[in-house]
Amino acid sequence: MHNPLQVLARLTPVELRQDIGESKQLPNNLQRLQMSYTHLCPEERYYIEIELKKGTSQNKIAEALERSQSNISREIKRNTGQRGYRHKQAEDFAQERHKNKPKEVIN
Incomplete structure (x- = not known):
């Protein structure tokens, strides 16, 4: 039995969209790849x-994900721990940063 993330790792988002077909709806957990979304998804x-x-x-990772090289560089720098870059830890760090972001007060 294959882990869906392992299968996904073999495809770039562009290949994934081509494989599914542009006209078809992406599965819910992959819709962020299709959106013009600034945050990286898991x-x-x-x-x-x-x-x-x-x-x-x-640079090659950025091209495959259709992201800027600086975006990938910042992601790696921001989320690399003592054991290197780990996706689960990176996601946790990102969620924590988002949670601590002050909300705008509207009067």
């Missing part, structure tokens, strides 16, 4: 972890 973080372990350059 699947993209998993892809980054796998590619870094393979020795893929940040």
Whole structure:
């Protein structure tokens, strides 16, 4: 039995969209890949972890995810711990940063 994230890691978001077909709806857990969304989704973080372990350059990872190289660089710098970049830890860090962000007060 394959882990869905492991299967996803073999495909770039572009390949995934081509495989599913542009006209078809993406599964709920992958819809963020299709949205013009500025935050990285968990699947993209998993892809980054796998590619870094393979020795893929940040530039190649950025191209595959259709993100800027600086976005990938910041993600890695921000979320690399003592044991390297780990997608689950990166997602937890991102959620914690988002949670602590002050809300705008509207009078």
